[in-house]
Amino acid sequence: MSNRVVNILVPVISVILGLLVGAIVMLVSGYDPILGYTALWNGIFGDAYAIGETIRQITPYLLAGLSVAFAFRTGLFNIGVEGQLLVGWFAASYVGIAFDLPMYIHLPFAIIAAALAGAAWAFIPGLLKAKLQVHEVIVTIMMNYIALHTTNALIKVVSDGGDNTGTINASASLKSAFFESITDYSRLHYGIFIALAMVLLMWFILEKTTTGYELKSVGFNKHASEYAGMNVNKNIILSMVIxxxxxxxxxxxxxxxxxxxxxxxxxxTGIGFDGIAVALLGANTPLGVIFGAVLFGSLKYGALNMPNEAGIPVEIVSIVIAIIIFFVACGYVIRYFLEKANKKKEAK
Structure with a gap:
C-alpha cells in the first residue's frame, strides 16, 4: 500500500468512523440517525441556498486555519486568531464606512487595512516572544480579550453610542449579485477567492522562498538556525505578523x-478558536487546511438543519459533530494501524 493510498484512506476512514459513532449516540438518545444525517446532508447540499451558505461559512475558516497553521509551521502556537480577526473586522468596517472611494481603490484599501490590523495585533506577542521570551500562548490568549473589548468600545465611538458601525459603502463590499442569483440570495461572496489565493500564498512563502525556508528552520531548531547565521528574532516576529x-x-x-x-x-465569534481545529485537522499544511475548513464549515452550517428537519436537540447535534471531528483529528492513530498492517502484509 503506497503512502498516497494511505493519505487518502486516513481521512475517509476517520469520517466514516465518526459518522458511525455519531449514529450510535443518536440511537442511544432515542433519535433516528438516518433522519439526522439526511437533515445534515440537506443542510449542506440540499439546495442552491444551502450550498452558497456552506461555502460562505468555509471562507473565514480557511483564513483562520491558515493563520494557526502558518505560525505552527514556524514553531509558534497562535491562540490569538480570534483577537486578530476582531481587529481586522473592525478595521475593514471602519474603512468601508469612513471613506468614499471608487471600488477598485476602496475594496482593496479595506482588505489591506484588515490585514494590517491583524498583523499589528500579532506583532505584539511576536515582539515579546523574540525579545523577552514571553510565551506566545499566554500573550495571545490575553490579547483576545483586549481585542474584544477594545473593538466594542471603538464601535460605540464610531457609531455615537450605537451597537454597530452602520452599513459599509457598496464600493467596499464583497457581495456578489451573480452569486446571489445562482444561490437563491445566499450570502456567498467573492471572499472565497481571496481565501483560496491566501492558501496558494502560504504554500509559496513556505515552499518556494528563502524567507519561508528560514521561518521553517527557526521552527525546527532555533539554536541551529542562529548558528547558521539566521536572524531568529526577526523570523519569530515575521511569522506572527504574517x-x-x-x-x-x-x-x-x-x-x-x-x-x-x-x-x-x-x-x-468562535471562528478564531475553530481555526485551531481546522489547522490541526489539516496537519498544518495549506492543502490540509482546505480539507479541514471544508469539513468544519460544512458540519457547522449543515448541523443547523438537524434540529429543524429531524427534531434532534442542539446538544446531541453538538456531540455528533464533535465526535466526527475527534475521529478525523485521531487520523494519526488510524495511519499507524494502516502502516502496521501494510508492513505485516509485505513481510508475508
Missing part, C-alpha cells in the same frame, strides 16, 4: 462579505 495578517483577512471576510458592518459583541 499569521496575524491571515487572521485579519478572516475578519475582513465577515465585515465586507457576510455582515456588511461591525457590531458590539457579547462574546467571541
Amino acid at each position: 499569521a496575524g495578517a491571515f487572521a485579519g483577512l478572516a475578519g475582513a471576510m465577515e465585515a465586507l462579505g457576510t455582515f456588511q458592518y461591525a457590531n458590539v459583541k457579547g462574546g467571541f
Whole structure:
C-alpha cells in the first residue's frame, strides 16, 4: 500500500468512523440517525441556498486555519486568531464606512487595512516572544480579550453610542449579485477567492522562498538556525505578523462579505478558536487546511438543519459533530494501524 493510498484512506476512514459513532449516540438518545444525517446532508447540499451558505461559512475558516497553521509551521502556537480577526473586522468596517472611494481603490484599501490590523495585533506577542521570551500562548490568549473589548468600545465611538458601525459603502463590499442569483440570495461572496489565493500564498512563502525556508528552520531548531547565521528574532516576529495578517483577512471576510458592518459583541465569534481545529485537522499544511475548513464549515452550517428537519436537540447535534471531528483529528492513530498492517502484509 503506497503512502498516497494511505493519505487518502486516513481521512475517509476517520469520517466514516465518526459518522458511525455519531449514529450510535443518536440511537442511544432515542433519535433516528438516518433522519439526522439526511437533515445534515440537506443542510449542506440540499439546495442552491444551502450550498452558497456552506461555502460562505468555509471562507473565514480557511483564513483562520491558515493563520494557526502558518505560525505552527514556524514553531509558534497562535491562540490569538480570534483577537486578530476582531481587529481586522473592525478595521475593514471602519474603512468601508469612513471613506468614499471608487471600488477598485476602496475594496482593496479595506482588505489591506484588515490585514494590517491583524498583523499589528500579532506583532505584539511576536515582539515579546523574540525579545523577552514571553510565551506566545499566554500573550495571545490575553490579547483576545483586549481585542474584544477594545473593538466594542471603538464601535460605540464610531457609531455615537450605537451597537454597530452602520452599513459599509457598496464600493467596499464583497457581495456578489451573480452569486446571489445562482444561490437563491445566499450570502456567498467573492471572499472565497481571496481565501483560496491566501492558501496558494502560504504554500509559496513556505515552499518556494528563502524567507519561508528560514521561518521553517527557526521552527525546527532555533539554536541551529542562529548558528547558521539566521536572524531568529526577526523570523519569530515575521511569522506572527504574517499569521496575524491571515487572521485579519478572516475578519475582513465577515465585515465586507457576510455582515456588511461591525457590531458590539457579547462574546467571541468562535471562528478564531475553530481555526485551531481546522489547522490541526489539516496537519498544518495549506492543502490540509482546505480539507479541514471544508469539513468544519460544512458540519457547522449543515448541523443547523438537524434540529429543524429531524427534531434532534442542539446538544446531541453538538456531540455528533464533535465526535466526527475527534475521529478525523485521531487520523494519526488510524495511519499507524494502516502502516502496521501494510508492513505485516509485505513481510508475508
